[in-house]
Amino acid sequence: MAAPIVEVRNLRKTYGPKVAVDDVSFAVERGEIFGILGPNGAGKTTTVETLAGLRGADGGAVRVRGIDTQRDPAAVRDILGVQLQEATLHDKITVGEALRLFAGFYAHPADPDELLAMLDLAEHADKQFAKLSGGQKQRLSIALALVGNPEVAILDELTTGLDPQARRATWDLVERVRDTGVTILLVTHFMDEAERLCDRLAIIDGGKVVAEGTPQGLVDGLDDDRTVVVRFAPDDVARGRELLAGLADRHPDVTRTEAAATTEVAVTGTRRVLFAVVPALAEADLVPDDVRTVTRSLEDVFLAVTGRTYQPEAQLAAAATREGDRS
Structure with a gap:
């Protein structure tokens, strides 16, 4: 070699x-x-x-x-x-x-x-x-x-x-x-x-x-967690959040649910989390405006290895502040 x-x-x-x-x-x-x-x-x-x-x-x-x-x-x-x-x-x-x-x-x-x-x-x-x-x-x-x-x-x-x-x-x-x-x-x-x-x-x-x-x-190399983001029409947001909020209690492939934006809900779980979300929506006859899986990136790698989000400009400013405090 x-x-x-x-x-x-x-x-x-x-x-x-x-x-x-x-x-x-x-x-x-x-x-x-x-x-x-x-x-x-x-x-x-x-x-x-x-x-x-x-x-x-x-x-x-x-x-x-x-x-x-x-x-x-x-x-x-x-x-x-x-x-x-x-x-x-x-x-x-x-x-x-x-x-x-x-x-x-x-x-x-x-x-x-x-x-x-x-x-x-x-x-x-x-x-x-x-x-x-x-x-x-x-x-x-x-x-x-x-x-x-x-x-x-x-x-x-x-x-x-x-x-x-x-x-x-x-x-x-x-x-x-x-x-x-x-x-x-x-x-x-x-x-x-x-x-x-x-x-x-x-x-x-x-x-x-x-x-x-x-x-x-x-x-x-990251863990196997996956996230699905569901966007609802404004009139369906409240019902959609209520439905998905309880999904972790009813399905072993779902670990948590949280609001991702005004009309969006993020559902995180195993690699099969999508198979939990879609049937739940269909059973409730709740049609979302959009369903997407979140693509993971190097930012997720940085978070996993450092424990913080990747904000290069903010981190430089914080480092400069620390240097100023020591001088």
């Missing part, structure tokens, strides 16, 4: 008393999109910047294609491309100038014109950086990460601040880049982005890996 192209083992990084990365380990196979997912402030960016040799580690080992990036960061310069979250360029440099400038840093760079075409930037080659849209700046950032012909590309929060259309276009681009043979480490706090793009991922919270696997495998 081939060795992983990226290996992180027991990585630790501190800033004074603050532990930013605490015993993080994962491995990335060649040719996959590996996600590093977690709320803002979880330690994701510190992890990949340490992996890239941009920050010094306080413990553990980080390797790209077997090379220790802490001991010899220059040795991976032509192997590893990095798109950093806060990276920016001079306002007046054009797209084409930026690519040609960065290409000059490498012994065997990619063809800038081919990158412009692949990333849909050819028509913007003469446009200054300050005049680019958010999506165009992100595509340029990816192009700069790829201009050295890397085997591995780190893409850090590349869709933050983009509108939904630009986000989806960027997702398509990431998949196209992977199809060229580049292994991708995708850093994100967006659950839907990780579910859409990642072959495997590690969820990081508080500097620790709290779950790792394929998106579907992590979801499938």
Whole structure:
């Protein structure tokens, strides 16, 4: 079996008393999109910047294609491309100038014109950086990460601040880049982005890996509880709630019932909970406006492993408040 192209083992990084990365380990196979997912402030960016040799580690080992990036960061310069979250360029440099400038840093760079075409930037080659849209700046950032012909590309929060259309276009681009043979480490706090793009991922919270696997495998590893949401017409809500509220006492496949919205009731139970809800409605001759099963996601995984809901912005604000209280 081939060795992983990226290996992180027991990585630790501190800033004074603050532990930013605490015993993080994962491995990335060649040719996959590996996600590093977690709320803002979880330690994701510190992890990949340490992996890239941009920050010094306080413990553990980080390797790209077997090379220790802490001991010899220059040795991976032509192997590893990095798109950093806060990276920016001079306002007046054009797209084409930026690519040609960065290409000059490498012994065997990619063809800038081919990158412009692949990333849909050819028509913007003469446009200054300050005049680019958010999506165009992100595509340029990816192009700069790829201009050295890397085997591995780190893409850090590349869709933050983009509108939904630009986000989806960027997702398509990431998949196209992977199809060229580049292994991708995708850093994100967006659950839907990780579910859409990642072959495997590690969820990081508080500097620790709290779950790792394929998106579907992590979801499938949750308990067998299922939830059915029933929406009633306004005139039927009261009768529907009364009927379903007592279902847990009458049916072994139902564990609880709760109001989900003004006209909705959520019924939770075993995998067969739907078979309890539908006959009960039919027996009472109560026709709902809608019945749907709730699809579980990585947010449910996060709740299961951390005990709290996934609110990345709120968690970052809370962490900042705690830091302020200690200072």
